[in-house]
Every structure is written in C-alpha cells, then in structure tokens.
Amino acid sequence: MSIKGKAYIAGVYEHPTRKADDKSLAQLHAEVAHGALADAGLTKADVDGYFCSGDAPGLGGLSMADYMGLKVRHIDTTETGGSSYVVHVGHAAEAIAAGKCNVALITLAGRPRAEGMATGTAPRNYGAAAPDVAFEFPFGPTVVNQYAMAAMRHMHQYGTTSAQLAWIKVAASQHAQHNPHALLRDVVTVEEVVGSPMVADPLHRLDCCVITDGGGAIVVTRPEVARALERPRVRLLGAGEAVKHQAGGRIDLTYTGALWSGQSAFAEAGVRPTDIKYVSIYDSFTITVLITLEDLGFCDKGQGGKFVSDGNLISGTGRLPFNTDGGGLCNNHPANRGGLTKVVEAVRQLRGEAHPKVQVKNCDVALAHGTGGSLATRHGSATVIMERES
C-alpha cells in the first residue's frame, strides 16, 4: 500500500510566541490545534485522529484529548524526538489510507525558555533504565557536543570547513530578516558565524539553533475532505522514516537515517531530488543540514560543504532554497523539537503563502525532513514529499 495521493495537508499553524511565560503547556497545544483547524476551515468536531509526542504533558495523547475534548478513533504518540511530527504526517496518511480516520490533528508545544532549560549544553539523563546511560552519561554527552563530534569527523574525512558550515546559518539569517516572528532577524556573515564563541569544537554559537517556546500543528485529511475546503491543496506524495543507531559499536558519524528515509520517500513519491523546488531541513545545528542534504541525495557524500556555500540555499539566488522562515537557526525551535515547523514552512511555500521576499517561484514540489535524537548514533529520521495540486 502506498500513501501517494491518499492524504492532504489541509491546515497548518505556527504559534507566534517565542516565550510563553503566561501560558500553560496544555494551553499551547490547544491553541496551535485550533489555529491549524481554523487555517483548514475545520473544527474540533471534525477531528477523529490525534497525534502527539513526548512534549505533550501527562499521559500525552490521553491528557491532551481530555483537555481539548477530542473524540478520536485513532491515536498515535510515536516518539522520535524532534522528527516525531514528520513521522506523524506519514503515519496520519497511512491511517487515512487504511480508513482509520478522516481528519488527523498533530500538535507540538513547549516552553523551554520560560522554564530556563539548558537545552543543548547540559548532559541529558534519560534515566537509569535507558540501556545506554551507564555507558554514556558519565562522559558528559550534551546535544551540542554529540553533534559536534559528527561535524569534527566530517571535517576530518571530507575536508569540510567552518566557513562552509557558516553558509547554512547565513542563508537562514537572510530568510529570517523577512519573518516578523523570528527570534533572530539580523543578517549575519560567514565571518560573524566563525567568529562567534566556540561552544563545542568545531561548532560555534551561531552554528546552534535558537531555544524558543511555542509550537505548531498540522491537519492531515482524506482527499474528499481537502477538496471540499477553500484552501490551496497540498497533496502528500511520499513519506519515509528510519532509525539510525550505534549498530553495536560500528559507529559511523558521517551519515544519518536520512539516507534511508529519503530513499523511501523519493521512491514512494516517484520524484528525484532535482524535482524538488524547496526543502525544509531540520537545522538543530548547521552540521545537521549539511549531512542531511548529502544523505537525501542533493549532492554526493562529502560534497555538502561545497553545495551549501556561496548562498546556494538562499531563496532567489541559490539552487536549493531552504528553511525560508529562518528555520531553527534563526526563527523558531519550539520545545527543542523542530520537525513540525519544517512541514509548516514547506506547506506555506507550496500554497504560495511564504513571505513574498522568500517565496520560491513555481513551487510545485517540496520536501520536509526531521531529525530527532543524537546525530548518527541514536536518532529518528523522517522525510515527507508534497506537491501543490492545481
């Protein structure tokens, strides 16, 4: 069974807040849910499938269905970190294709800024029962120094440079200047990125994404529902998901699960990387984008540094415009999980509703990719490919 053409993204919403001191976590989930339903022209009563992940409070899907008053016949709380919501889009399409629901609601929300969380720089302990903790936690693994090791290896093996990584942040900042909601709107240069303080060799402060509160939501529907709505139609063509891990100690930091999730999504969609007009690529760090673009087939392995250089990712000038909302590097990384907003900006591009300064011309096919966990050693990868139905 394929999901191709069997489901549509009918509604999306990104919460405008970046610091939610005055809101509860459950409230944020409900606000984004209603935002996406309103965008689609649907109401809460239309929802019969609900998807959320580890950021949802309490018992997750149960607590949020209770809070929002949802009556659902399908629930999915798959947890793959920041990639969860891209996985959810694929799962929602599968459920719709199998007749398990008609209108699937996906929500994400969090308030790490309001809570003062040391998101990327404090070692995270997932508890004594996590089988890896005894063999990793004593060595001080943080989000940033683990991604940094992937960057260090890539530089060693392929000659990738800090200046090349910096181009990814430069492109994001060029886009973010046009987004009034973006946390960081100042355009930066390669020199400013490589001159910013070193956090974990070789990643500088400006190689790292922002920490923000907020969230977002996506509504996926069956074709008949989408066709009855007033909004531009975005059809799902393909979805792929993968888990990459340490393989019992055969660690290879040079590639990610995008190698597999991308192949699945492209095969199902029946398109090639050269058909893609716009990409949303998870950008927890600059290195995340570089390795992912290689793995998805936009350039050869090891050539990512050259590929992203000289503004190649900047809308209007580059060959592959990416993250035109400013991405996680500049705009928003709600709940420390950037997968959902990746889908949101891809839908804006396909609808022609991105900011006019960054809107890609004739944007008919787009790709969104999520990465969640520790890069190359224990993470989820998820890819979705969508097209505008004219």
Place this chain on the structure above:
Amino acid sequence: MSGSRRTIAAPPVSPETKPFWDGAAAGKLLLKRCEACGEPHYYPRAICPFCGSDRTTWLEASGRGTIYSYSVFRRAPIPYAIAYVTLEEGPTMMTNIVDGDLDAIRIGQRVRVRFTPTDGGPPVPMFAPA
C-alpha cells in the same frame, strides 16, 4: 591541565552489566562477544545486537584504541573532551580523553584506557594518549 576536576556522574549498574563494572573496578575493560556469530559489541548487552543470540560472553579488551572523533566542550565550567574511541577489537565507544592538552587531541591519535573515579560509583573507562 588545571587542578580542579569535574565530577564524573556514577554509572547506574544493572544485573545485566554488573560484570562490566566489577571489571572496571579491577582495571579491566570488558566487551561482550557473541559465541553464535563471533562478533564483539559495545555497550555490552545480554542479547547480541547483530544476530540475536543470548550466547554472549565477556571479553577483556586490550585497552588500546584510536580516536574516531572528539569535541572539546568549551562552554562547560571545566572544559572537557568527549570522544568516540575505536578499540583494537573493533567496537567504537563513547568516552573522554584525559591527561593531556585538550588542544593537542587529534582524530587518529592512539590512546590507552585509564579508569577514572566517579561520584559514588564504579570507575569509568576514559582514555589518555598512548
């Protein structure tokens, strides 16, 4: 290196991994090896992650390896080097590189295990330049 040392968190010990930590306390770095498929793995598991056999046995490693990748965490109150070290026996493991100049660490460098005390638990295998 400065005189101040960061506190190393104690590893939680389970019945499955107790022999590893007993070995660490005795200065031995242990891996698991599968008798069914012959492959060594790390971190150690009761069930082989390659073939699924439960016939896994402990194997004492030489304690020698090379640095596969590393990162010096500059923002920590006391900067430290996290690393992946590839052991002579094959598996690559997360660790810290200690007892040397943080700025002199290089990928491919030969290193040797050095067990380091933790905060109320068994010592953990870190590595120093060989």
